[in-house]
Amino acid sequence: MDYRFLGASGLKITEITFGNWLTHGSQVDNDVATACVNAALDAGITTFDTADVYANGVAEQVLGAALKTRRRESLEVFTKVYWPVGPKGPNDTGLSRKHIMEGINGSLRRLQMDYIDLYQAHRFDHDTPLEETIAAFADVVRSGKALYIGVSEWNAEQLRAGQELAKSAGFSLVSNQPQYSALWRVIEAQVVPASQELGISQVVWSPMAQGVLSGKYLPGKPAPAGSRATDEKGGMNTIARLMDATVLERVQKLRPIAAELGLAMSQLAIAWVLQNPNVASAIIGASRPEQVAENVLASGVVIPPEMMADIDAALGDSIERDPAKTTSPEQRPA
Incomplete structure (x- = not known):
């Protein structure tokens, strides 16, 4: 497993991250989830990504329990704050000081950890002054509850404004977590150039386009049993637009x-x-341990330029490139 630096920081992370969106606490039983985490560790993955909103906190609990016996210093654990959690009251969402401070404490409790390696703003909060959000993150870092701060799905303008305030507050944004795949390239025109300028890496989610790029969904054929496209707990909705x-x-x-x-x-x-030099890591999920063992073999692969061009030609106008599709809700979600 190869490592890459996260942004302009000194932190190294595995170029493949194990994530538990849509799996832990929902799609798979806890014993299977633990087996997948162990498979990731056995394959050399030390970087793990979760969020408080995944299964309303249960995903963090499952990941924390699975990592409990491992040496904490040998892991890089990421989580996020923004989406509604808990009983979903008016302050159980967004990036206000109140929600960030309560969010980090809740995540640490569920993960059974003393600190988070990377704490991420899960979207941009249009309802909270950016100055308030950045000041709260600065206090989280100073308290030792998180070592680094990142964001998710922020556009280029938001990244620039956030980084300017962060540096004034004594820290830096080191990462952005966008959707990115051979089919979904909306970050390439604006977000990636801004990130390179600002010392921010991408930690990308859905590199397989919700599993569509695995090739298992055949045109004109029913989706395989047990696949995300047949999951009525949420997976079916996330993949619907790609089942064209x-x-x-x-x-x-x-x-x-x-x-x-x-x-x-x-x-x-x-x-x-992983061919994009601004990508520090690609997040993979798994509902079976053998999926982890297969997917980690992508680490270290070099695709020749002519074959990258062949991929572009094959996908043609099915590639989404519109930078305007990097968005956050205009109002704090309830």
């Missing part, structure tokens, strides 16, 4: 490219995002 016949047909054109590189389709998808 044209998209699925174009994805199948990647199969010979993967075969030429000696890769599974899922490995090709993960390796593709």
Whole structure:
């Protein structure tokens, strides 16, 4: 497993991160979730990503229990704050000082840890002054409850404004967590150049486009039993926009490219995002330990430029590039 620096910081993280969105506390039983975490550790992954909103805190609990016996200093644990949690009262959401301070304490309690390596703003909060948010994050860092601060799905303008305030407050934003895949490239035109300028890395989610780039969804065929597209607990909704016949047909054109590189389709998808030098890590999830063992083989893969061009040609106009699609809710979610 290869490591990369996170932004302009001195922190190294594994270039593949294990994440538990839509799995721990919802799609899979706790014993299977623990087995997946152990498979990640066995494969050399030391970086783990979660959020307080995942299964309303249960995902953090499951991850914390799974990592409890491991040496804390050998792990990099990330979590996030913003979306409604708990009983979802008026202050159980957003990036106010109150919610950030209560959020970090709740996450530490559920994870059974003394500190978080990376604490992330899960979206931009239009209802809270940015100065208040950044000042609260500065206090979280000074308290030792989080070592680094990152964001998720912030646009270029928000990153610049946030970094300016952060540096004035004595710390830096080191990461952004956007959706990014060979099919979803909305960060490339504006977010990536701004991030390179500001010393911010991308830790990307959905590098396999919700599993579509694994090639398992065939045009004109029913979705495989047990797949995300058949999950009525939430997975079906997240993947719906990608279950388009044209998209699925174009994805199948990647199969010979993967075969030429000696890769599974899922490995090709993960390796593709890691070709971007601004990407520090790609987040993978798993509902079975063997998925982890397969996907980590994308680490260290180099895709030649001509084959990157072949991927572009195969996917064609199914690629989404509109930078305006990096968005956060205009009002704090209830």
